[in-house]
Amino acid sequence: MPADGTARIEWAERRMPVLRSIRERVAAEQPLGGVRVGACLHVTAETGALVRTLRAGGAEVALCAANPLSTQDDVARSLRAEGIEVLAERGQDVAAYRRGIQTVAASGVNVLVDDGADLIAIAHDADGVIGGLEETTTGLLHLRRMQLGCPILAVNDAQTERAFNDRHGTGQSALDGILRATNLLLAGQTLVVLGFGWTGKGIADRARGAGAAVVVCEVDPMRALEARMEGFEVMTALEAAARGDVFVTVTGAPGVLRREHFERMKDGAVLANAGHFDVEIDLEALRGVADAPPRDVLPLVEEYDLGGRRLNLIARGRVVNLAAAEGHPAAVMDVSFALQALCVEELVRSGAALGPGVHPVPVAIDNEVARLKLAALGVEIDTLTDEQVTYRRAFA
Ligand code: ADE
Secondary structure (H helix, E strand, O other), X not given: OOOOHHHHHHHHHHOOHHHHHHHHHHHHHOOOOOOEEEEEEOOOHHHHHHHHHHXXXXXXXXXXXXXXXXXXXXHHHHHHHOOOEXXXXXXXXXXXXXXXXXXXXXXXXXXXXXXXXXXXXXXXXXXXXXXXXXXXXXXXXXXXXXXOOOEEEOHHHOHHHHHHHHHHHHHHHHHHHHHHHHOOOOOOOEEEEEOOOHHHHHHHHHHHHOOOEEXXXXXXXXXXXXXXXXXXXXXXXXXXXXXXXXXXXXXXOOOOEOHHHHOOOOOOOEEEEOOOOOOOEOHHHHHHHOOOOOEEEEOOEEEEEEOOEEEEEEHHHOEHHHHOOOOOOHHHHHHHHHHHHHHHHHHHHHHHHHOOEEEOOOHHHHHHHHHHHHHHOOOOOOOOOHHHHHHHHHHO
Protein backbone atom coordinates (compact mmCIF):
# COMPACT_ATOMS: atom_id res chain seq x y z
CA MET A 1 0.00 0.00 0.00
CA PRO A 2 1.44 3.41 -0.85
CA ALA A 3 2.49 5.36 2.23
CA ASP A 4 0.39 8.33 3.16
CA GLY A 5 2.16 11.66 2.70
CA THR A 6 1.34 12.95 6.16
CA ALA A 7 2.87 9.87 7.80
CA ARG A 8 5.92 10.35 5.61
CA ILE A 9 6.29 14.01 6.63
CA GLU A 10 5.93 13.02 10.29
CA TRP A 11 8.58 10.31 9.87
CA ALA A 12 10.95 12.98 8.54
CA GLU A 13 10.01 15.47 11.25
CA ARG A 14 10.91 12.97 13.98
CA ARG A 15 14.44 13.03 12.54
CA MET A 16 14.58 16.83 12.31
CA PRO A 17 14.95 18.01 15.92
CA VAL A 18 16.64 21.30 15.03
CA LEU A 19 13.84 22.33 12.71
CA ARG A 20 11.33 21.25 15.37
CA SER A 21 12.96 23.49 17.96
CA ILE A 22 12.85 26.41 15.52
CA ARG A 23 9.20 25.67 14.80
CA GLU A 24 8.32 25.83 18.49
CA ARG A 25 10.01 29.20 18.84
CA VAL A 26 8.57 30.79 15.67
CA ALA A 27 5.09 29.50 16.47
CA ALA A 28 5.28 31.57 19.65
CA GLU A 29 6.98 34.63 18.15
CA GLN A 30 5.28 34.80 14.70
CA PRO A 31 8.23 36.53 12.96
CA LEU A 32 6.88 35.70 9.49
CA GLY A 33 3.38 37.08 9.91
CA GLY A 34 2.11 38.58 6.62
CA VAL A 35 5.09 37.25 4.63
CA ARG A 36 4.53 35.20 1.47
CA VAL A 37 7.31 32.72 0.78
CA GLY A 38 7.78 31.29 -2.73
CA ALA A 39 9.75 28.05 -2.57
CA CYS A 40 11.20 26.15 -5.52
CA LEU A 41 12.39 22.96 -3.85
CA HIS A 42 12.37 19.22 -4.30
CA VAL A 43 8.91 18.37 -3.00
CA THR A 44 9.86 15.75 -0.42
CA ALA A 45 8.78 14.91 3.11
CA GLU A 46 11.69 17.00 4.43
CA THR A 47 10.55 19.98 2.39
CA GLY A 48 7.10 19.40 3.85
CA ALA A 49 8.65 19.81 7.31
CA LEU A 50 10.23 23.12 6.27
CA VAL A 51 7.02 24.43 4.75
CA ARG A 52 5.10 23.55 7.92
CA THR A 53 7.73 25.39 9.98
CA LEU A 54 7.50 28.56 7.88
CA ARG A 55 3.72 28.44 8.18
CA ALA A 56 3.92 27.95 11.93
CA GLY A 57 5.94 31.20 12.00
CA GLY A 58 3.09 33.02 10.25
CA ALA A 59 4.13 32.76 6.57
CA GLU A 60 1.97 31.84 3.62
CA VAL A 61 3.86 29.41 1.36
CA ALA A 62 3.59 28.60 -2.37
CA LEU A 63 5.69 25.62 -3.45
CA CYS A 64 6.85 24.49 -6.89
CA ALA A 65 9.28 21.75 -7.93
CA ALA A 66 13.04 22.15 -8.36
CA ASN A 67 13.13 19.08 -10.61
CA PRO A 68 10.35 17.35 -12.60
CA LEU A 69 11.41 13.92 -11.34
CA SER A 70 11.88 14.51 -7.62
CA THR A 71 8.35 15.23 -6.38
CA GLN A 72 6.85 12.79 -3.86
CA ASP A 73 3.21 12.96 -4.96
CA ASP A 74 1.82 11.71 -1.65
CA VAL A 75 3.64 14.52 0.15
CA ALA A 76 2.38 17.08 -2.38
CA ARG A 77 -1.19 15.84 -1.84
CA SER A 78 -0.93 16.01 1.93
CA LEU A 79 0.48 19.53 1.85
CA ARG A 80 -2.35 20.62 -0.45
CA ALA A 81 -4.84 19.11 2.00
CA GLU A 82 -3.26 21.35 4.67
CA GLY A 83 -3.99 24.38 2.49
CA ILE A 84 -0.54 24.87 0.99
CA GLU A 85 -0.30 25.73 -2.71
CA VAL A 86 1.81 23.00 -4.33
CA LEU A 87 2.45 23.20 -8.08
CA ALA A 88 4.33 19.97 -8.62
CA GLU A 89 3.76 16.44 -9.85
CA ARG A 90 6.30 13.68 -10.28
CA GLY A 91 7.15 13.20 -13.95
CA GLN A 92 5.47 16.44 -15.06
CA ASP A 93 6.65 17.59 -18.47
CA VAL A 94 9.09 20.45 -18.75
CA ALA A 95 6.36 22.92 -19.77
CA ALA A 96 4.26 22.15 -16.67
CA TYR A 97 7.35 22.29 -14.47
CA ARG A 98 8.28 25.74 -15.84
CA ARG A 99 4.68 26.91 -15.48
CA GLY A 100 4.82 25.97 -11.79
CA ILE A 101 7.86 28.18 -11.27
CA GLN A 102 6.34 31.05 -13.24
CA THR A 103 3.08 30.85 -11.33
CA VAL A 104 4.86 31.05 -7.97
CA ALA A 105 7.09 33.89 -9.25
CA ALA A 106 4.04 35.92 -10.27
CA SER A 107 2.03 35.30 -7.11
CA GLY A 108 3.14 38.26 -4.99
CA VAL A 109 5.94 36.50 -3.11
CA ASN A 110 8.19 38.36 -0.63
CA VAL A 111 10.90 35.80 0.09
CA LEU A 112 12.29 33.30 -2.43
CA VAL A 113 13.66 29.95 -1.26
CA ASP A 114 15.41 28.27 -4.16
CA ASP A 115 17.26 25.11 -5.12
CA GLY A 116 18.84 25.76 -8.50
CA ALA A 117 18.03 29.49 -8.87
CA ASP A 118 15.24 29.03 -11.43
CA LEU A 119 12.75 30.92 -9.29
CA ILE A 120 15.14 33.68 -8.23
CA ALA A 121 16.23 34.16 -11.85
CA ILE A 122 12.73 35.30 -12.81
CA ALA A 123 11.46 36.84 -9.56
CA HIS A 124 14.44 38.66 -7.99
CA ASP A 125 13.26 42.06 -9.23
CA ALA A 126 9.51 41.56 -8.82
CA ASP A 127 7.58 44.06 -6.68
CA GLY A 128 7.52 43.18 -2.99
CA VAL A 129 10.47 40.77 -3.05
CA ILE A 130 12.63 41.30 0.07
CA GLY A 131 15.27 38.72 -0.78
CA GLY A 132 16.02 35.07 -1.34
CA LEU A 133 18.11 32.01 -0.52
CA GLU A 134 19.96 29.71 -2.89
CA GLU A 135 21.18 26.29 -1.85
CA THR A 136 23.15 24.99 -4.82
CA THR A 137 26.63 25.70 -6.17
CA THR A 138 25.28 25.79 -9.71
CA GLY A 139 22.52 28.24 -8.80
CA LEU A 140 24.94 30.60 -7.07
CA LEU A 141 27.30 30.54 -10.04
CA HIS A 142 24.44 31.73 -12.17
CA LEU A 143 23.23 34.38 -9.69
CA ARG A 144 26.70 35.85 -9.17
CA ARG A 145 26.79 36.69 -12.87
CA MET A 146 23.43 38.49 -12.73
CA GLN A 147 22.49 42.04 -11.85
CA LEU A 148 20.24 41.13 -8.94
CA GLY A 149 17.33 43.22 -7.74
CA CYS A 150 17.39 41.91 -4.15
CA PRO A 151 19.75 40.36 -1.58
CA ILE A 152 20.38 36.63 -1.83
CA LEU A 153 21.85 34.66 1.06
CA ALA A 154 24.24 31.98 -0.21
CA VAL A 155 23.05 29.12 2.00
CA ASN A 156 24.98 26.71 -0.20
CA ASP A 157 28.26 28.22 1.02
CA ALA A 158 27.45 28.07 4.73
CA GLN A 159 29.76 25.75 6.65
CA THR A 160 26.97 23.64 8.12
CA GLU A 161 25.49 23.19 4.65
CA ARG A 162 28.73 22.00 3.06
CA ALA A 163 29.68 19.58 5.79
CA PHE A 164 26.22 18.07 6.10
CA ASN A 165 24.42 18.47 2.85
CA ASP A 166 27.12 17.85 0.31
CA ARG A 167 29.38 15.41 2.08
CA HIS A 168 26.96 13.35 4.12
CA GLY A 169 23.72 14.04 2.25
CA THR A 170 24.64 13.68 -1.40
CA GLY A 171 27.57 11.43 -0.55
CA GLN A 172 25.22 8.79 0.85
CA SER A 173 22.09 9.39 -1.21
CA ALA A 174 23.82 9.43 -4.61
CA LEU A 175 25.13 5.93 -3.94
CA ASP A 176 21.71 4.99 -2.59
CA GLY A 177 20.15 6.08 -5.91
CA ILE A 178 22.67 4.10 -7.96
CA LEU A 179 22.12 0.97 -5.86
CA ARG A 180 18.33 1.25 -5.88
CA ALA A 181 18.29 1.71 -9.65
CA THR A 182 20.70 -1.13 -10.45
CA ASN A 183 21.03 -3.39 -7.37
CA LEU A 184 24.79 -3.49 -8.07
CA LEU A 185 27.33 -4.81 -5.60
CA LEU A 186 29.86 -2.00 -5.15
CA ALA A 187 32.54 -4.23 -3.65
CA GLY A 188 35.05 -5.16 -6.31
CA GLN A 189 33.84 -2.52 -8.78
CA THR A 190 35.84 0.43 -10.00
CA LEU A 191 33.85 3.58 -9.34
CA VAL A 192 34.95 6.78 -11.04
CA VAL A 193 33.97 10.07 -9.36
CA LEU A 194 34.25 13.06 -11.66
CA GLY A 195 34.59 16.10 -9.41
CA PHE A 196 36.18 16.14 -5.95
CA GLY A 197 34.28 18.97 -4.25
CA TRP A 198 32.48 18.25 -0.98
CA THR A 199 29.95 16.00 -2.71
CA GLY A 200 32.59 14.14 -4.71
CA LYS A 201 34.55 13.54 -1.50
CA GLY A 202 31.44 12.18 0.20
CA ILE A 203 30.72 9.79 -2.66
CA ALA A 204 34.36 8.68 -2.91
CA ASP A 205 34.65 7.96 0.83
CA ARG A 206 31.46 5.97 0.98
CA ALA A 207 32.17 3.99 -2.19
CA ARG A 208 35.58 3.07 -0.80
CA GLY A 209 33.92 2.04 2.46
CA ALA A 210 31.63 -0.27 0.48
CA GLY A 211 34.62 -2.02 -1.10
CA ALA A 212 34.89 -0.24 -4.46
CA ALA A 213 38.20 0.81 -5.98
CA VAL A 214 37.71 4.56 -6.39
CA VAL A 215 39.20 6.69 -9.15
CA VAL A 216 38.93 10.49 -8.98
CA CYS A 217 38.98 12.89 -11.95
CA GLU A 218 39.33 16.57 -11.01
CA VAL A 219 40.41 19.70 -12.91
CA ASP A 220 41.43 21.69 -9.82
CA PRO A 221 45.07 20.85 -8.93
CA MET A 222 44.63 21.38 -5.15
CA ARG A 223 41.59 19.14 -5.02
CA ALA A 224 43.25 16.54 -7.25
CA LEU A 225 46.28 16.54 -4.94
CA GLU A 226 44.01 16.18 -1.91
CA ALA A 227 42.33 13.17 -3.54
CA ARG A 228 45.72 11.59 -4.25
CA MET A 229 46.87 12.23 -0.66
CA GLU A 230 43.70 10.58 0.61
CA GLY A 231 44.71 7.46 -1.27
CA PHE A 232 42.45 7.64 -4.31
CA GLU A 233 43.77 7.02 -7.82
CA VAL A 234 43.68 10.28 -9.76
CA MET A 235 43.71 10.41 -13.55
CA THR A 236 42.12 12.10 -16.56
CA ALA A 237 38.57 11.26 -17.52
CA LEU A 238 39.83 9.78 -20.77
CA GLU A 239 42.08 7.34 -18.91
CA ALA A 240 39.37 6.56 -16.37
CA ALA A 241 36.81 5.93 -19.14
CA ALA A 242 38.41 2.59 -19.98
CA ARG A 243 38.76 1.61 -16.31
CA GLY A 244 35.44 2.35 -14.67
CA ASP A 245 32.47 0.10 -13.99
CA VAL A 246 30.42 2.94 -12.51
CA PHE A 247 30.78 6.65 -13.33
CA VAL A 248 29.34 9.48 -11.23
CA THR A 249 29.59 13.09 -12.40
CA VAL A 250 29.43 15.79 -9.76
CA THR A 251 31.19 18.85 -11.13
CA GLY A 252 28.51 21.44 -11.99
CA ALA A 253 30.00 21.64 -15.52
CA PRO A 254 28.40 20.47 -18.78
CA GLY A 255 29.77 17.72 -21.03
CA VAL A 256 31.97 16.04 -18.42
CA LEU A 257 31.33 12.62 -19.98
CA ARG A 258 31.14 12.92 -23.73
CA ARG A 259 31.68 11.08 -26.99
CA GLU A 260 35.41 10.35 -26.55
CA HIS A 261 34.68 8.84 -23.12
CA PHE A 262 31.68 6.76 -24.22
CA GLU A 263 33.79 5.34 -27.05
CA ARG A 264 36.27 3.89 -24.54
CA MET A 265 33.94 2.60 -21.86
CA LYS A 266 33.57 -1.09 -21.04
CA ASP A 267 30.51 -3.14 -21.84
CA GLY A 268 28.09 -2.83 -18.92
CA ALA A 269 29.38 0.49 -17.58
CA VAL A 270 26.85 2.40 -15.48
CA LEU A 271 26.54 6.19 -15.80
CA ALA A 272 24.95 8.47 -13.21
CA ASN A 273 24.93 12.19 -12.52
CA ALA A 274 24.85 13.65 -9.01
CA GLY A 275 25.19 17.30 -10.09
CA HIS A 276 22.17 19.57 -9.95
CA PHE A 277 21.48 19.83 -13.70
CA ASP A 278 21.29 17.04 -16.27
CA VAL A 279 24.09 18.51 -18.37
CA GLU A 280 27.12 16.65 -17.07
CA ILE A 281 26.59 13.54 -19.19
CA ASP A 282 26.31 14.61 -22.83
CA LEU A 283 23.10 12.79 -23.79
CA GLU A 284 23.08 14.04 -27.34
CA ALA A 285 26.55 12.60 -27.86
CA LEU A 286 25.47 9.36 -26.20
CA ARG A 287 22.50 9.06 -28.54
CA GLY A 288 24.84 9.92 -31.42
CA VAL A 289 27.31 7.09 -30.74
CA ALA A 290 24.63 4.48 -30.02
CA ASP A 291 23.43 2.16 -32.81
CA ALA A 292 19.77 2.60 -31.91
CA PRO A 293 17.51 4.49 -29.50
CA PRO A 294 18.02 3.38 -25.88
CA ARG A 295 16.16 0.40 -24.44
CA ASP A 296 14.58 0.44 -20.96
CA VAL A 297 16.25 -2.43 -19.11
CA LEU A 298 15.10 -1.51 -15.59
CA PRO A 299 12.56 1.10 -14.46
CA LEU A 300 15.24 3.76 -14.11
CA VAL A 301 17.94 2.40 -16.40
CA GLU A 302 18.27 2.92 -20.15
CA GLU A 303 20.72 0.83 -22.11
CA TYR A 304 22.61 2.34 -25.05
CA ASP A 305 24.13 -0.18 -27.44
CA LEU A 306 27.42 0.93 -28.97
CA GLY A 307 28.18 -1.92 -31.36
CA GLY A 308 27.75 -4.60 -28.69
CA ARG A 309 29.13 -2.52 -25.80
CA ARG A 310 26.20 -1.58 -23.59
CA LEU A 311 26.24 1.60 -21.50
CA ASN A 312 23.60 1.94 -18.81
CA LEU A 313 22.31 5.41 -18.00
CA ILE A 314 20.45 6.00 -14.72
CA ALA A 315 17.47 8.39 -14.56
CA ARG A 316 18.33 10.00 -17.89
CA GLY A 317 21.28 11.77 -16.30
CA ARG A 318 19.10 13.68 -13.84
CA VAL A 319 20.32 14.18 -10.30
CA VAL A 320 20.51 10.57 -9.17
CA ASN A 321 19.98 10.98 -5.42
CA LEU A 322 16.57 12.51 -5.99
CA ALA A 323 15.51 10.85 -9.23
CA ALA A 324 16.39 7.30 -8.11
CA ALA A 325 16.31 7.63 -4.32
CA GLU A 326 14.72 9.97 -1.80
CA GLY A 327 17.34 12.71 -1.66
CA HIS A 328 19.17 13.55 1.51
CA PRO A 329 18.09 11.78 4.65
CA ALA A 330 15.97 13.83 7.04
CA ALA A 331 18.84 14.15 9.53
CA VAL A 332 20.78 16.02 6.86
CA MET A 333 17.89 18.18 5.69
CA ASP A 334 17.34 19.05 9.36
CA VAL A 335 20.52 21.12 9.25
CA SER A 336 19.92 22.46 5.77
CA PHE A 337 16.34 23.55 6.36
CA ALA A 338 17.05 24.86 9.88
CA LEU A 339 19.62 27.12 8.24
CA GLN A 340 17.09 28.17 5.62
CA ALA A 341 14.32 28.84 8.14
CA LEU A 342 16.69 31.08 10.13
CA CYS A 343 17.79 32.82 6.92
CA VAL A 344 14.17 33.54 5.93
CA GLU A 345 13.75 35.19 9.33
CA GLU A 346 16.98 37.13 8.81
CA LEU A 347 15.79 38.45 5.42
CA VAL A 348 12.47 39.53 6.89
CA ARG A 349 14.26 41.21 9.82
CA SER A 350 17.14 42.90 7.99
CA GLY A 351 16.99 42.14 4.26
CA ALA A 352 16.43 45.81 3.47
CA ALA A 353 19.80 46.71 5.00
CA LEU A 354 21.69 44.12 2.93
CA GLY A 355 21.27 45.58 -0.55
CA PRO A 356 21.03 43.66 -3.83
CA GLY A 357 23.59 40.95 -4.58
CA VAL A 358 24.78 37.63 -3.18
CA HIS A 359 25.72 37.72 0.51
CA PRO A 360 27.22 35.10 2.82
CA VAL A 361 25.04 33.61 5.53
CA PRO A 362 25.90 35.44 8.78
CA VAL A 363 28.38 33.33 10.78
CA ALA A 364 26.13 33.66 13.84
CA ILE A 365 23.36 31.76 12.00
CA ASP A 366 25.76 29.02 10.89
CA ASN A 367 27.03 28.64 14.46
CA GLU A 368 23.51 28.66 15.88
CA VAL A 369 22.52 25.75 13.61
CA ALA A 370 25.63 23.77 14.61
CA ARG A 371 24.91 24.52 18.29
CA LEU A 372 21.28 23.39 17.98
CA LYS A 373 22.28 20.20 16.13
CA LEU A 374 24.84 19.32 18.81
CA ALA A 375 22.23 19.95 21.50
CA ALA A 376 19.77 17.71 19.65
CA LEU A 377 22.41 14.98 19.48
CA GLY A 378 23.03 15.37 23.21
CA VAL A 379 26.63 16.43 22.62
CA GLU A 380 28.25 18.95 24.95
CA ILE A 381 31.43 20.78 24.00
CA ASP A 382 34.03 22.77 25.94
CA THR A 383 34.36 26.54 25.87
CA LEU A 384 37.63 28.46 25.92
CA THR A 385 38.92 29.43 29.36
CA ASP A 386 39.51 33.16 30.05
CA GLU A 387 43.22 32.52 29.80
CA GLN A 388 42.81 30.90 26.37
CA VAL A 389 40.66 33.80 25.15
CA THR A 390 43.34 36.31 26.25
CA TYR A 391 46.09 34.23 24.65
CA ARG A 392 44.23 34.04 21.34
CA ARG A 393 43.49 37.76 21.35
CA ALA A 394 47.17 38.53 21.75
CA PHE A 395 47.85 36.78 18.41
CA ALA A 396 44.75 37.96 16.58
N1 ADE B 1 17.72 18.00 -1.73
C1 ADE B 1 18.38 16.86 -1.52
N2 ADE B 1 17.67 16.04 -0.73
C2 ADE B 1 16.52 16.66 -0.43
C3 ADE B 1 15.41 16.30 0.33
N3 ADE B 1 15.32 15.13 0.96
N4 ADE B 1 14.41 17.18 0.41
C4 ADE B 1 14.51 18.36 -0.24
N5 ADE B 1 15.54 18.76 -0.97
C5 ADE B 1 16.54 17.91 -1.07
